[in-house]
Amino acid sequence: MKSLRRPLCFMVGRDSTDWLPTAFRTHTLGDIAISGSDLVGHEVTVAGHAEISRGRGGVCFLTLRDGTGRLQAFLKKDALDEDIFLSIQSISRESTVQITGNVAEKRPPKVPEGEPIPPPEYEIFATSAQILSEAQTPLPVGITDKVHVELDTRLDNRHLDLRRSHINAMFQLRSKVLSYGREHLLKEGFQEINTPKIIASASEGGTNLFAMTYFETPAFLSQSPQLYKQLAILGGLERVFEIGPAFRAEEHDTYRHLNEFISFDIEMAWADDEDVMGVQERMIHHIWSQVATRDQNLIDIINEYRISQEMEAIAVIVPNLPFPRVSYDDAIEIIQSKGGEIEWGDDISASDADLIAEEHPGFHFIPRWPMEMKPFYIYHNKDEKGATGEQLSRGFDLNYGRDEMTSGGQREHRVDFLEQNLRDMGLNPEDFSFYTDGFRFGAAPHAGWGLGVARLLMVLTGAGNVREVVLFPRDRSRVTP
């Protein structure tokens, strides 16, 4: 690991080498940090936030940061307008500045005896400068401070929190994860869809919905794209996925729940639960291996912060395929053998999941749940019975350690079973006719899953709370910012 004495101030988190110039800059800071050797002697214009201004008298070292990286500007009193020099010498942190100057190699820092001299870094020797916007002092949360800041304070000031390098890196990773996931699904023939988020009635039952008024009609925010993605499959779209919001009016308050979250859903025709578990593990494997080979710089930035806070560094360990399958029957057995108090037919609680995680710390599927614990749209084979003779379903979960990432399954495509399941769960099939009608004219057997994007990100980034990896999280007590 890199020495803490030399934080990687100029670490680059984003490849911006092919970004086009804009009205405010010819190059990004990250670009110059990477391509500095080709740019030495060239005049460039850059813009960014003033991270710190050091030096007095006739010199000033201004560390600038934009969304791509950091770079030092070197200002000499006799090389530019004196008033501007003085105002930048005493500029407040986070003010935005535009600098024009020539790229030069930095003088190497003094290093303690015996330590290697670091590779060359680059700076801009300023010939002109302009303050674009001054920052008030003090900042409500420090961008480069070493002091810990609580999540609640950070979320109240998310616009500043996002400027912190490791937070920026986490959100870049979020974008990468979605992009690699899309990339994989498109390769397997899936097409991206969007389903309505304003709905007339419960789409699954179970959780509470947020009520709203749709002109003169009562309506709800969708808790899941479930029924609509199935209708897309029944309509012959073969393989679909959606990355979109889901809303649940549950008053839960944990590190892994939000009332608005992004669900990554797929649905696949002519497939059973095993088929879509395959899609999922291949997709996750693709995401992990892409991040491991292409985005180690982002992981490094996160680790730089974690180490400074005396937290354990994270590593992207590409999981082996296939993921272990721990059937519900097996899970009950494992929990019981470890002294957990659980009976067949009980839900697997968090402390039970801890016991399973002792044997399967990484990704693992838990297939074949009892039918009575699964929603009405989950399929069952009549002759598949659990350890106590109860009906099993083709529903599954994907867990990482103790945390549930996904729930999915083969869907019930036989309309008479579907209606019976609804009745068994105390629901009226007539209320679901918009859905069940889709099954009356020849239905393709199909399967799918829904994955919590923030939960997956939590695993990848080492975040201890889904709120960390959601830009503006919505929980029981937070609706702003």
Added chain:
RNA sequence: GCCCCGAUGGUGUAGUGGCCUAUCAUGCAGCCCUGUCGAGGCUGCGACCCGGGUUCAAAUCCCGGUCGGGGCGCCA
């Protein structure tokens, strides 16, 4: 929704009835330093969540409120 815990400068903290005119770090302001880079040195600034109560005396104890944290349930 249930159970536990907490609230002190901008931020993060120390504090267990009188040693509190409240600790430390960071920040902010000012001064010194013409190659800094975890910059350094010096001088300042800035806080006990709100309302009630107990007590000679409350940051500290009690009650209520508000806000927050952890765990659980439920789920993704």
